[in-house]
Amino acid sequence: MREVAVIGAGMTPCRSRWVEKTFWELAQMAVCEAVRDAGIHVKEVEAGVAGIYNDIFEFQAIPESGLQGIVGLQNKPLMRVSNGGATGAYAMLAGYNMIASGQYDLMLVFGVEKALDCYDFEAESATPAVVQTIGYSWDPWFERPLGAHASESYAEVIQAYMDEYPGDLAPMARAKIVELFCAQAQNNPFAQRLGEKVTAEHVLHSRYVVYPIRALETCVYTEGACALIFASGEMAQRIKERTGREPIWITGVGAANEPYFVGNDITRYKVLHRIYSDYLATRKALEQARLTIDDIQVIELHDAFIPQAMITLAEMGVVPLGRGNDLVEEGIIMPGGKLLVNPSGGLVFGGHFVGGSNMMSTWSVMRELRGKNLEHGLVHGTGASLSMYGVAMVLERRV
Secondary structure: OOOEEEEEEEEOOOEOOOOOOOHHHHHHHHHHHHHHHHOOOHHHOOEEEEEOOOHHHHOOOOHHHHHHHHOOOOOOOEEEEOEOEOHHHHHHHHHHHHHHOOOOOEEEEEEEEEHHHOOEOOOOEOHHHHHHHHHOOOOOOOOHHHOOOHHHHHHHHHHHHHHHOOOOOOHHHHHHHHHHHHHHHOOOOOOOOOOOOOOHHHHHOOOEEEOOEEHHHEOOEOEEEEEEEEEEHHHHHHHHHHHOOOOEEEEEEEEEEOOOOEOOOOOOOEOOOOOHHHHHHHHHHHHHHOOOHHHOOEEEOOOOEHHHHHHHHHHHOOOOOOOOOHHHHOOOOOOOOOOEEOOOOHHHHOOEOOOOHHHHHHHHHHHHHHHOOOOEEEEEEEEOHHHOEEEEEEEEOOO
């Protein structure tokens, strides 16, 4: 396996609605910024991977086909990846493997989403149509007719965890994390919720979406795009000589998908109070990087819901399972603590454009590694029913 680096990253602003832009244009904007950031010409790129979560959002069965020439990959291979909420992370994994294998030396990896083009004319709102579209992810004979959807699915995991560990994921601990992520998002120029001030008290008094999840603990629908330029070790060094800019290295990757059906045997079923895929993915990524979780200085979590993110941090080993409250009560992730989590504001405040959200996380970790002179960061993605899909990627700035 060859070394792989990220040499460029580009973002569009995250918005609840890009009325004036198509998903083609959003992708083009992000790719343009990534190419400029890398200091290359798009003609040098040999292949691409597109993260696009949902055909229905884009109103096109093969949405990647129209992107081919628009992003500068005419007559070159472009593969589309769709893995639920973890689409962005799996797209990065695919790009990583295509370079590590020796097949390509310079690749474009990008994610884009235009979810709010869906519209429910009876409700006069996009939300019911978006929720219904995501609901198509569930079993069509038994679960979907009962109303299965993303919030309900994650709530099952969170409630099962709280039953297993009574007293953990305390409302005030969760609320303080929301307040923290809101404050951190104000330093992200592309964040969807710039200018907002959400306090812990606001969180505790917000309505329930599905018990035990409150509205202010929930990620927001987003339209936007992010693009990354991946390079082989040799190519990264050659471009560094040209630009004078240090690459960010991908030193460990891991992924795991849990079974769909729920049961008590973790080797055969999805154990409801665990996010075992996050445990496995993080362990694999850290083993490949030859690090422990204590070596990680910044993490960008896929915080679809704040209590889910707390469980993920426990699965990663930041705190033991059942001790999620310690993240706040012992100051581990609070200002001045040992671990910086979601400096972008995460999906709750930065935004969640599903196909590229995890790429935004990579952009953020790269920015923190360079801006704060840190050495090791971790990017996390999750998705699918009951948070079944997990991906972890270790990034390194070499000093």
